[in-house]
Amino acid sequence: MNTALVSAAQTSGQWLACKPGCSQCCHGVFAINQLDAIRLRKGLADLDTQDPERTGRIRRRALDTIARLSEDYPGDPVTGVLDEDDTDEAAKRWDDFGNAEPCPVLDPASGTCELYEFRPVICRTFGPALKSDGDLGHCELCFVGATEEQVIAAEMHPDPENLEVELLEELRKTTGACGETIIAFALVRG
Numbered sequence: 001m002n003t004a005l006v007s008a009a010q011t012s013g014q015w016l017a018c019k020p021g022c023s024q025c026c027h028g029v030f031a032i033n034q035l036d037a038i039r040l041r042k043g044l045a046d047l048d049t050q051d052p053e054r055t056g057r058i059r060r061r062a063l064d065t066i067a068r069l070s071e072d073y074p075g076d077p078v079t080g081v082l083d084e085d086d087t088d089e090a091a092k093r094w095d096d097f098g099n100a101e102p103c104p105v106l107d108p109a110s111g112t113c114e115l116y117e118f119r120p121v122i123c124r125t126f127g128p129a130l131k132s133d134g135d136l137g138h139c140e141l142c143f144v145g146a147t148e149e150q151v152i153a154a155e156m157h158p159d160p161e162n163l164e165v166e167l168l169e170e171l172r173k174t175t176g177a178c179g180e181t182i183i184a185f186a187l188v189r190g
Contacts, residue, residue, distance in 0.1 A: 029098030036120035037186035043118025080185025
């Protein structure tokens with residue numbers, strides 16, 4: 001993943017708008033998998049040994065997020081596991097859910113991620129051009145003025161060997177952890 005990110009940054013060059021303080025992609029709730037959740041919890045634990053006050057602020061923001069979102073949570077508000085329902089009604093419910101909610105790991109003062117090295121895959125891949133469901137997409141702030149050919153040339157391939165699927169299955173088999181959640185629940189319910 002890190003190699004793919006470095007390559008994408010080099011290939012995207014001037015078109016990649018991502019930088020410290022740009023936090024557009026840090027607003028709105030999104031699903032993360034159990035590998036992302038584990039990575040976030042590890043980052044929070046590591047930070048706790050260095051800066052317990054900062055860790056406490058992140059935990060408070062996560063708990064505040066859960067309190068605001070629990071009533072309409074599209075999943076189990078106790079465990080944080082999201083529903084796997086893929087009906088049109090469930091998709092609409094998800095689309096309307098938590099769109100303005102800031103990420104609890106986003107430092108409101110600096111606009112930077114406080115667990116940047118441990119951020120979920122979706123956070124790592126939001127800016128660069130990336131294929132999803134057959135379409136090539138990217139952050140609306142990136143590739144402004146770029147031609148379609150330039151965007152295609154900068155496409156990122158974050159998991160070309162499809163290792164994430166294998167790791168998620170191994171995790172499920174060894175620990176029982178499965179399903180998707182959101183960052184706030186990953187930080188306080190793990």
